[in-house]
Amino acid sequence: MSLSNLSFVKSWVSIPANSDFPLQNLPFGVFKTENEKERVGVRIGDFVVDLKALYILGYLENLPFELSDFDAIVLNLMMKKGKKSVRELRNRLLKLLDNQHQSLQKNEHHVSQVLIPIEQVTMCMPIQIGDYTDFYSSREHATNVGMMFRDPANALLPNWLWIPVGYHGRASSIILSGQNIHRPKGQIKPDPNSNPIYAPCRNLDFELETAFITFDGKALGESISTEEAEEYIFGMCLLNDWSARDIQTWEYVPLGPFLAKNFASSISPWIVTLDALEPFRCESPKQEPEVLDYLKFKGEKSFDIQLEVSILTPNGLEQNIAKSNFKYLYWNMSQQLAHHTVNGCNIRCGDLMGSGTISGPTPDSYGSMLELAWKGSKPIPFSDGTERKFLLDYDTLIIKGFAEKDKLRIGFGEVRNKILPAL
Amino acid sequence: MSLSNLSFVKSWVSIPANSDFPLQNLPFGVFKTENEKERVGVRIGDFVVDLKALYILGYLENLPFELSDFDAIVLNLMMKKGKKSVRELRNRLLKLLDNQHQSLQKNEHHVSQVLIPIEQVTMCMPIQIGDYTDFYSSREHATNVGMMFRDPANALLPNWLWIPVGYHGRASSIILSGQNIHRPKGQIKPDPNSNPIYAPCRNLDFELETAFITFDGKALGESISTEEAEEYIFGMCLLNDWSARDIQTWEYVPLGPFLAKNFASSISPWIVTLDALEPFRCESPKQEPEVLDYLKFKGEKSFDIQLEVSILTPNGLEQNIAKSNFKYLYWNMSQQLAHHTVNGCNIRCGDLMGSGTISGPTPDSYGSMLELAWKGSKPIPFSDGTERKFLLDYDTLIIKGFAEKDKLRIGFGEVRNKILPAL
Numbered sequence: 001m002s003l004s005n006l007s008f009v010k011s012w013v014s015i016p017a018n019s020d021f022p023l024q025n026l027p028f029g030v031f032k033t034e035n036e037k038e039r040v041g042v043r044i045g046d047f048v049v050d051l052k053a054l055y056i057l058g059y060l061e062n063l064p065f066e067l068s069d070f071d072a073i074v075l076n077l078m079m080k081k082g083k084k085s086v087r088e089l090r091n092r093l094l095k096l097l098d099n100q101h102q103s104l105q106k107n108e109h110h111v112s113q114v115l116i117p118i119e120q121v122t123m124c125m126p127i128q129i130g131d132y133t134d135f136y137s138s139r140e141h142a143t144n145v146g147m148m149f150r151d152p153a154n155a156l157l158p159n160w161l162w163i164p165v166g167y168h169g170r171a172s173s174i175i176l177s178g179q180n181i182h183r184p185k186g187q188i189k190p191d192p193n194s195n196p197i198y199a200p201c202r203n204l205d206f207e208l209e210t211a212f213i214t215f216d217g218k219a220l221g222e223s224i225s226t227e228e229a230e231e232y233i234f235g236m237c238l239l240n241d242w243s244a245r246d247i248q249t250w251e252y253v254p255l256g257p258f259l260a261k262n263f264a265s266s267i268s269p270w271i272v273t274l275d276a277l278e279p280f281r282c283e284s285p286k287q288e289p290e291v292l293d294y295l296k297f298k299g300e301k302s303f304d305i306q307l308e309v310s311i312l313t314p315n316g317l318e319q320n321i322a323k324s325n326f327k328y329l330y331w332n333m334s335q336q337l338a339h340h341t342v343n344g345c346n347i348r349c350g351d352l353m354g355s356g357t358i359s360g361p362t363p364d365s366y367g368s369m370l371e372l373a374w375k376g377s378k379p380i381p382f383s384d385g386t387e388r389k390f391l392l393d394y395d396t397l398i399i400k401g402f403a404e405k406d407k408l409r410i411g412f413g414e415v416r417n418k419i420l421p422a423l
Numbered sequence: 424m425s426l427s428n429l430s431f432v433k434s435w436v437s438i439p440a441n442s443d444f445p446l447q448n449l450p451f452g453v454f455k456t457e458n459e460k461e462r463v464g465v466r467i468g469d470f471v472v473d474l475k476a477l478y479i480l481g482y483l484e485n486l487p488f489e490l491s492d493f494d495a496i497v498l499n500l501m502m503k504k505g506k507k508s509v510r511e512l513r514n515r516l517l518k519l520l521d522n523q524h525q526s527l528q529k530n531e532h533h534v535s536q537v538l539i540p541i542e543q544v545t546m547c548m549p550i551q552i553g554d555y556t557d558f559y560s561s562r563e564h565a566t567n568v569g570m571m572f573r574d575p576a577n578a579l580l581p582n583w584l585w586i587p588v589g590y591h592g593r594a595s596s597i598i599l600s601g602q603n604i605h606r607p608k609g610q611i612k613p614d615p616n617s618n619p620i621y622a623p624c625r626n627l628d629f630e631l632e633t634a635f636i637t638f639d640g641k642a643l644g645e646s647i648s649t650e651e652a653e654e655y656i657f658g659m660c661l662l663n664d665w666s667a668r669d670i671q672t673w674e675y676v677p678l679g680p681f682l683a684k685n686f687a688s689s690i691s692p693w694i695v696t697l698d699a700l701e702p703f704r705c706e707s708p709k710q711e712p713e714v715l716d717y718l719k720f721k722g723e724k725s726f727d728i729q730l731e732v733s734i735l736t737p738n739g740l741e742q743n744i745a746k747s748n749f750k751y752l753y754w755n756m757s758q759q760l761a762h763h764t765v766n767g768c769n770i771r772c773g774d775l776m777g778s779g780t781i782s783g784p785t786p787d788s789y790g791s792m793l794e795l796a797w798k799g800s801k802p803i804p805f806s807d808g809t810e811r812k813f814l815l816d817y818d819t820l821i822i823k824g825f826a827e828k829d830k831l832r833i834g835f836g837e838v839r840n841k842i843l844p845a846l
Contacts, residue, residue, distance in 0.1 A: 131595050136678060159673055162619050163610055167678035168591035168685070172554050172769050173643055182644040184766035187586055187715065196585050198715045198765070220596055220687065221605040221846055247766065250582055255559060255590035256679025259766040262591070264643065292610065292621045342621075343607035343670065343682040344846065346595050423644055423767065 012099040013115065015045035020402055020411020024279075026093055027235065027270035027412075028075055030124040033116060038073040038124050042093055043270050043413075047115045049093065054114050059096055059104060063089055074128040075234075075271065076350045083215055083231050087275060123269035125176050126237075127213055127350045132174060132265070133340060134209075134241060134354035135166040137331035139285065141359035144371045149249075161289060164331035164339045166356075169241075170262035174352065177268050177415040181242065183393060183422040184263035188246040196250060200422035203245035203376075204391045207357040208309050208367030208399055210326055210412075211239040212333050213271055217347035224341045226297035229334035230274055232347065238268040238307075238399050238415040239354050245370055245390065267352070268399075268415040276410050280304045280403035284332050291335075294342050301332040305403045305412075307358060309367070312396035312416075317384045324360045324367055326401075393421045435522040436538065438468035443825055443834020449516055450658065450693035450835075451498055453547040456539060461496040461547050465516055466693050466836075470538045472516065477537050482519055482527060486512055497551040498657075498694065499773045506638055506654050510698060546692035548599050549660075550636055550773045555592040555688070556763060557632075557664060557777035559583075560754035562708065564782035567794045572672075584712060587754035587762045589779075592664075593685035597775065600691050600838040604665065606816060606845040607686035611669040619673060623845035626668035626799075627814045630780040631732050631790030631822055633749055633835075634662040635756050636694055640770035647764045649720035652757035653697055655770065661691040661730075661822050661838040662777050668793055668813065690775070691822075691838040699833050703727045703826035707755050714758075717765050724755040728826045728835075730781060732790070735819035735839075740807045747783045747790055749824075816844045 011023035021027070021043045031048050032038045039052040051070040054060055064085045069078040079086065096104045104110055136142060139156070142165075146155030159165065175181070183204055189196040213234045217224060224232055241261065248260030284302035305326035312318045331339075336353060357367040366372045369390050373380050376389040391397065396418040402411035434446035444450070444466045454471050455461045464471040474493040477483055487508045492501040502509065519527045527533055559565060562579070565588075569578030582588065598604070606627055612619040636657045640647060647655055664684060671683030707725035728749035735741045754762075759776060780790040789795045792813050796803050799812040814820065819841040825834035 131593055157676055159619075159676070163674055165674070165678055166681050168593055168681065170554055170591055170768060171594075172771050172774070175643065182767055185646075186766045195712070196582075196715070198717055201766075220598065223608075244766070251586055251588070252677065252679075253580055253582070254675065254679070255588055256675075256677070258588075258590050259762070259768065262768045263766040289618070292619070294621055339682070343609045343624075343667070343686040344605055345593060345682065345685045348595050351595070 201244035207241035209239040235271040314394035624667035630664035658694040737817035
């Protein structure tokens with residue numbers, strides 16, 4: 001099945017118009033139902049395909065997988081089999097679910113065991129995350145932050161155009177869409193002339209990001225080139241890198257953000273493979289000055305993925321506050337991974353790598369409250385008469401993402417979390 | 424068995440004079456032998472006590488452990504049982520190995536199965552590390568760095584006396600004593616007026632640290648107080664936080680160290696419990712200004728642990744370059760853990776928390792080459808006629824640690840790694 005004409009292939013599974021999850025997507029996730037514990041599935045339309053059931057019924061024969069790869073609480077065992085195997089698996093699923101293909105389609109009893117309506121399903125954390133790295137790869141975001149906190153005339157720091165800047169985050173506090181978070185407490189210094197105080201965060205923010213998840217990499221000491229990088233990437237999801245701006249301001253010099261970030265980061269439950277995103281490849285911004293050799297790359301390494309942020313207020317109003325696009329990122333995933341390993345740092349199956357806040361060129365495309373309300377100086381008006389400089393208790397922050405072209409829509413679903421008051 | 428008179432208790436196992444591992448230590452580790460795969464052991468003198476064998480022979484009955492806790496490639500399953508259980512286990516071992524106790528001592532056949540000479544053993548990475556956090560808790564180190572790189576008159580940053588500053592490190596590249604490392608490559612900017620270049624690190628450094636390892640903590644959103652903190656600490660080991668100073672200088676603003684650190688960090692193989700260190704409790708430096716309430720603590724929360732650094736040169740000369748002490752640290756482990764969780768960040772069984780470089784007050788007690796050779800301005804002379812501003816290829820860096828008082832010596836062994844040229 002060639003990728004170029006894939007958008008005309010239909011599934012025998014009924015798929016709602018404008019669904020994020022046509023046959024051509026088939027993202028992987030982990031789910032459970034009332035009667036059965038966690039297992040691996042792929043999403044199609046408003047159904048989850050139970051890969052454990054599919055395996056038991058014999059539909060995944062002659063593939064390099066075992067029952068335990070799907071009868072699992074995370075995707076890691078399946079991912080351990082590597083990119084080639086996961087691609088073969090996804091191609092088998094594309095075939096089984098294609099309406100030209102009869103075997104599963106015509107066996108009603110099997111279909112009822114394998115296809116589970118999404119409303120009967122609880123999604124689970126899909127990955128046992130090894131290490132979490134967050135990059136800082138949007139030039140617009142880095143420029144905005146530099147203008148607000150440093151020198152507007154020299155907003156970008158000297159290293160930014162040379163290095164895909166990144167830092168290590170906390171894996172333990174990565175949570176799934178749907179889980180509520182509590183407003184964090186910590187040290188803040190509201191009055192620059194007084195001592196710091198211990199208090200609930202006053203400037204709670206989101207960061208609009210995507211993340212990619214890795215397969216096992218090379219041994220410690222070896223590097224992954226930009227050319228090889230995508231062979232080590234399993235897929236992508238949406239990421240909200242929650243940020244406590246007042247904690248961050250006081251703590252981050254000189255070793256970077258710590259408690260300002262590690263109280264929670266949330267991800268969407270379905271991992272969309274790079275294969276599914278193939279039709280949406282595009283150029284990324286021209287890099288000037290020319291990057292060092294190990295960061296050079298050939299071909300299109302970015303993807304045209306539309307991103308939207310909205311807030312569901314305690315009044316029940318859902319209002320869009322930003323629209324951005326993954327393609328705005330200055331540094332692409334292949335460069336990020338090449339840089340991460342250029343010193344010999346090893347990556348493992350299940351590492352999560354955040355893009356950094358994805359801000360676009362216009363004020364309605366900024367990826368954080370900090371930028372949208374410009375450090376509190378331009379509060380965002382809401383149709384219910386309220387306004388926001390930062391996030392309020394009982395706000396629900398929703399990030400959605402999808403790629404769309406020639407009537408093909410490959411979506412990520414959403415990452416959605418409500419803020420509860422500090423404990 | 425009371426802790427106060429513990430130093431007079433002897434084991435029936437023969438223990439060399441001045442051993443790091445008397446009966447009163449019994450640190451935990453994971454080892455393998457030529458004929459059998461990884462399993463859990465404790466060290467005594469020049470032997471490893473095989474806990475798997477001990478369990479099978481029935482000596483660990485009526486303790487809350489199963490065979491799989493010891494027949495394991497890491498300590499995590501055992502640690503999952505919590506502080507109280509591990510303490511019971513260690514107390515049982517203290518009893519079994521005490522020369523007043525007959526059951527094991529008098530069964531030669533059992534002894535031969537359970538006691539393995541250290542030279543027949545290969546040590547393994549003892550912990551599946553979840554998240555790795557590194558603190559920056561030595562006032563002397565932070566002051567030295569501030570004097571060299573920032574303002575000598577205001578060497579300490581404004582937040583340092585208020586916050587036990589920390590940052591997230593990389594878990595994947597934590598290695599064991601004995602494993603060689605390669606000099607990392609990366610972006611450096613040797614000429615401030617020229618573009619950065621890609622080259623092997625020229626200023627390779629060690630950092631003298633200890634680390635503590637945690638039990639499972641509380642749920643996301645909850646905090647651990649200074650009073651509770653030690654109940655969540657399993658034990659301590661030595662840590663060398665390898666650092667590429669030239670990579671660090673160019674990359675670290677604004678998000679902290681990344682590739683300068685994540686090419687390798689190495690730990691010693693034996694985890695010494697806080698119970699074993701109990702006789703060595705001591706005061707830590709007076710904290711002025713008074714810390715915020717959540718960082719206040721009662722009692723002695725530091726430990727008098729002597730630390731030594733030496734370099735084994737390619738010529739075969741082993742020369743001491745620094746002597747320091749854990750007790751110099753301004754922020755103690757209870758404060759570090761309380762701070763880490765004050766925003767609701769969760770910790771998990773097997774997290775590793777580094778102390779930060781432990782520099783003392785005098786130039787011969789500094790915990791890094793950066794400080795010892797003062798940014799290259801005072802090269803360290805070696806008896807073989809060579810000198811060092813930073814570490815050279817084929818140098819072996821050795822950190823040792825031990826607590827000693829009233830004829831009782833509780834040691835950590837060593838962390839020792841050789842530097843190979845860049846790949």
